[in-house]
Amino acid sequence: xxxxxxxxxxxxxxxxxxxxxxxxxxxxxxxxxxxxxxxxxxxxxxxxxxxxxxxxxxxxxxxxxxxxxxxxxxxxxxxxxxxxxxxxxxxxxxxxxxxxxxxxxxxxxxxxxxxxxxxxxxxxxxxxxxxxxxxxxxxxxxxxxxxxxxxxxxxxxxxxxxxxxxxxxxxxxxxxxxxxxxxxxxxxxxxxxxxxxxxxxxxxxxxxxxxxxxxxxxxxxxxxxxxxxxxxxxxxxxxxxxxxxxxxxxxxxxxxxxxxxxxxxxxxxxxxxxxxxxxxxxxxxxxxxxxxxxxxxxxxxxxxxxxxxxxxxxxxxxxxxxxxxxxxxxxxxxxxxxxxxxxxxxxxxxxxxxxxxxxxxxxxxxxxxxxxxxxxxxxxxxxxxxxxxxxxxxxxxxxxxxxxxxxxxxxxxxxxxxx
Numbered sequence: 001x002x003x004x005x006x007x008x009x010x011x012x013x014x015x016x017x018x019x020x021x022x023x024x025x026x027x028x029x030x031x032x033x034x035x036x037x038x039x040x041x042x043x044x045x046x047x048x049x050x051x052x053x054x055x056x057x058x059x060x061x062x063x064x065x066x067x068x069x070x071x072x073x074x075x076x077x078x079x080x081x082x083x084x085x086x087x088x089x090x091x092x093x094x095x096x097x098x099x100x101x102x103x104x105x106x107x108x109x110x111x112x113x114x115x116x117x118x119x120x121x122x123x124x125x126x127x128x129x130x131x132x133x134x135x136x137x138x139x140x141x142x143x144x145x146x147x148x149x150x151x152x153x154x155x156x157x158x159x160x161x162x163x164x165x166x167x168x169x170x171x172x173x174x175x176x177x178x179x180x181x182x183x184x185x186x187x188x189x190x191x192x193x194x195x196x197x198x199x200x201x202x203x204x205x206x207x208x209x210x211x212x213x214x215x216x217x218x219x220x221x222x223x224x225x226x227x228x229x230x231x232x233x234x235x236x237x238x239x240x241x242x243x244x245x246x247x248x249x250x251x252x253x254x255x256x257x258x259x260x261x262x263x264x265x266x267x268x269x270x271x272x273x274x275x276x277x278x279x280x281x282x283x284x285x286x287x288x289x290x291x292x293x294x295x296x297x298x299x300x301x302x303x304x305x306x307x308x309x310x311x312x313x314x315x316x317x318x319x320x321x322x323x324x325x326x327x328x329x330x331x332x333x334x335x336x337x338x339x340x341x342x343x344x345x346x347x348x349x350x351x352x353x354x355x356x357x358x359x360x361x362x363x364x365x366x367x368x369x370x371x372x373x374x375x376x377x378x379x380x381x382x383x384x385x386x387x388x389x390x391x392x393x394x395x396x397x398x399x400x401x402x403x404x405x406x407x408x409x410x411x412x413x414x415x416x417x418x419x
Contacts, residue, residue, distance in 0.1 A: 062398055069417050089181055101183060143159050147218060232395065
C-alpha cells in the first residue's frame with residue numbers, strides 16, 4: 001500500500017465530534033499532514049536519462065520514492081542471441097554508453113573463458129590502458145553533469161575539455177570516438193599506432209593538475225559542501241543487502257574492487273590503491289570518484305611503462321582473423337577469413353559469468369553456448385540497475401532538493417538499466 005493510500009484510509013476511519021470537528025476543521029490542510037504524489041520524469045533534466053520517479057512528498061520532504069524504469073528498453077540481450085559472437089560486440093557496447101570498453105570486455109572475457117583461450121600479454125595491457133581511460137572519461141562526465149545539477153556550471157566545460165582529450169585518444173587507436181569495437185575475442189582488433197603512447201603519457205602528465213583544479217573549485221565551496229555532506233547516507237550493510245557495488249559501496253569504507261579482489265586482465269601487475277570513504281554520504285561518494293581519477297592515471301602510466309612486446313591478438317586462426325597481408329599470398333588464411341566472417345567462430349557448449357569493475361561497480365556478462373556460432377543466452381548484470389535500488393533509501397525523509405543532488409551522485413546510466 002502506498003503512503004498516499006494509507007493516509008486516505010486513516011483519514012476516512014476517523015470520526016470527529018462536533019467540537020473536535022470545529023477545532024480541527026483545518027487540520028487536514030496543515031502542510032505536515034499533506035501528502036503529494038509527484039511524477040518526476042520520465043523526461044527531466046535531473047534524471048540523467050529517461051527515468052520516471054514516483055515521489056511521495058510531505059511539503060518538501062520525500063517520504064517515499066519508487067523508480068520506474070523501462071522507457072529506454074532496446075532489447076540488446078535478445079539481439080545478441082540472434083547474432084554471431086563477433087557481431088555481438090558492437091551491440092553490447094551500447095548498453096552503458098559511457099563504459100563501452102567495459103561492456104565489450106565482459107562479453108569477450110566470457111567467450112574467451114568458454115574457449116579456454118590465452119590472451120597475449122600485450123593485448124591485456126592494451127585493454128587495461130583503454131579501460132582506465134574509459135573510467136576517467138566516465139567519471140569526468142559524471143563530475144561535470146553532477147556539478148551542473150548543483151549550480152557549478154563552469155565545471156561542466158572543464159570536465160568535457162578533458163573528456164574530449166580522451167575521446168581523441170580513442171579515435172587515434174580505433175578510428176572511433178565512441179563505441180569503438182576495439183576489443184575483440186582473443187585480444188584487440190589492432191595494435192596502437194605510432195605516437196599513441198606519447199599522447200597518452202602527455203594526458204596522464206596533465207591529469208593530476210586538472211584534478212587539483214576540480215577540487216579547488218568544488219571542495220572548498222561551502223554551498224557544494226552543504227549540499228553533499230551528511231546527505232544520502234546508507235549503511236554498508238544495507239548496500240550489501242541490495243547488491244550495490246562500486247564507488248557507492250566503497251564510500252561506506254568497504255574496499256571491494258574486483259581489480260584487487262579477483263584480478264583479471266593482468267590488473268595484479270599494477271600498484272594502485274582503492275579509495276574508500278568513512279560516512280557513506282554524497283560527499284564520500286564524490287571524494288572516492290575524485291581519488292579514482294588519480295589512481296586510474298597511475299595504472300595507465302604503469303601499463304605504458306611495462307607494455308610487453310608481441311602479438312596484440314591470439315594466433316588461433318579459428319578465433320581471430322588472419323593478418324590482412326596474408327590474404328593475398330595464403331589460401332589457408334583466405335579460407336579462415338572467409339569462414340570466420342560468414343559463419344563466425346564456434347564456441348564449445350557451456351556457460352560462464354565474467355565480471356569486471358566498471359566505473360559504476362560490478363559489471364558482469366553471463367554467456368551460455370550450445371556449440372553453434374551464436375550464443376544461446378546472453379545476460380548482463382549492469383551496476384546502474386542494481387545501484388538504483390538503493391536510491392529510495394538514500395533520499396527517504398530528506399528534502400526534494402537533496403534528491404536531485406543524490407541522483408546525480410548515484411551516476412545511473414539508463415542505457416544499462418533498461419538494455
